[in-house]
Amino acid sequence: MATDRLYLDHAATTPLLTESRESVAQGLAAWANPSSPYTEGRAARSALEDARRRIAAAYGWSHETILTSGASEAVALAQGRAKVATRLISAIEHPAVRRASGGAPQLAVGADGRLVLAALEAELAQAEGPVLLTLQWANNETGVLQPVAEAAALVHAAGGLVMVDAAQMPAGWDEGVIADHADFVAVSAHKRGGPPGMGALLVRDLATLTPGGGQEKGYRGGTENLPGALGFAAALEVAEDRAAMAALRTRLDSAIEAAGGETVARDAPRSPAIAGYRMSGVAAAVQLVRFDMAGIAISSGSACSSGSVKPSHVLSAMGWDEAAAREVIRVSFGRGTTAADVDRFAQAWSAIARDVRDRAA
Secondary structure (H helix, E strand, C coil): CCCCCEECECCCCCCCCHHHHHHHHHHHHCCCCCCCCCHHHHHHHHHHHHHHHHHHHHCCCCCEEEEECCHHHHHHHHHHHECCCEEEEECCCCHHHHHHCCCCCEECECCCCCECHHHHHHHHHHCCCCEEEEEECECCCCCEECCHHHHHHHHHHCCCEEEEECCCCCCCCCCHHHHHHCCEEEEECCCCCCCCCCEEEEECCHHHECCCCCEHHHCECCCCCHHHHHHHHHHHCCCCCHHHHHHHHHHHHHHHHHCCCEECCCCCCECCCEEEEECCCCCHHHHHHHHHHCCEECECHHHCCCCCCCCCHHHHHCCCCHHHHCCEEEEECCCCCCHHHHHHHHHHHHHHHHHHHHHHC
16 A cells, blocks of 8 residues: 555554554463463463553543453343343444343434433433433544433432443543543544554443353453453553544544535534545545545544445434435544645645536536
8 A cells, every 4th residue: 555645544543553553563472361271371361451450540540441343242242131121322332232122112312413402301201110221421423422421410319320432532531521420431443543452441330230251250251352352451541642643633624614615513512533525516435535546534423334435324314314424534643644735635625626516517
C-alpha cells in the first residue's frame, strides 16, 4: 500500500501500537494455559491477572473485569445474562447491541442524537420488574455523547441496571461517567490500538449476572487470551490526547462548513475523535470511492456491520430522511492524526464537492 495514504477511519479500527505488538509477542512466548496448575501455567496466570488489573485501572474501574473476545461479546454477555426482567436500548445503538437485545424496545432520541429522557421515564413506569438499559456512550457514526449520568439516575431509582458501550471512548475520558453510573461497561482493544479479538466486560457486581463457563470466575468459557490481554493493557497505557483530537475535529467542522458541507449534530456534545459530514447531492458510496482514489480512507458510519453502505438507522432515528442520510460519511481520528491530515482531507472534500457541482451545472 502506498505510504502517502491517509487513514481517517479509526472508529472502525486503529493501527496496532508498537507497545501493544511487543506485549502480544511476550504473551505468545508465555504459551502456557493460564488455567493450568503447574509452574508455567501459574506464571501465565500471574501475567493475565496483571493485565486484567491494568485494563481495569486504565478505565478507572475498581470492580470486576471479565476478559472477552471483544466489545460485541461483552455486550452479548451482559444482554444475555443480566438478572433483569426487561431490556431497553436507544434507537441509535450499535448493531451488536441491537442483535443481542432480543427485540428490546428502542427509546427515542432527539434531533441532536441524544436519548429523550422522557421516553426512558415512560418505559420505566410501565416496565414489569427491573430493567437493563444499554447506552452507547459515544455513537460510532456521529460521535454524539449520551446523557449517561442522567439516564442511569432514572434507571437506578427504578431498581434497574445500566450497561455502557464504551468501545469508542478513550480510556480515562471522564472516568466518573462509568465509575459512578455504570453497572456493566463493554470495551474493545482494537479501537484503542490493541489487538483484534480482545475486549472486556467491566462488571460492578457479579451477582447481577448469571454464570456460564469454566473460565473468568465461571462467567465465560474458553482458554484465556493472554497475548491479547497483554496487548490490550499496553495499548491503554499509551495516552490519547483528547484535547488535541477535539481541536482537530473543530478545525475540520469549520472547514467542511465553509465549503458548503453539513456537520451532523453540530451543537451536541460529541466525541473528540468522531464526526459525520454530509456532502449534499453526493451519495456516500460515491464519496468513499472518490476519497479512496485520493488516497484517503474514511467510511460511511452505517457500513460497520456488513461492509456495505446501507441507510443509517442512527440518522433515521435523528429525523434525517433517507436521501440526506445516504450523503453522510464518517471521519475519525487516532493518536497520529495531525492538523496537516485534517487540512488534506478538507481540501479533498472541497475538490470532490466542487467537481460534482460543476458536472451537475
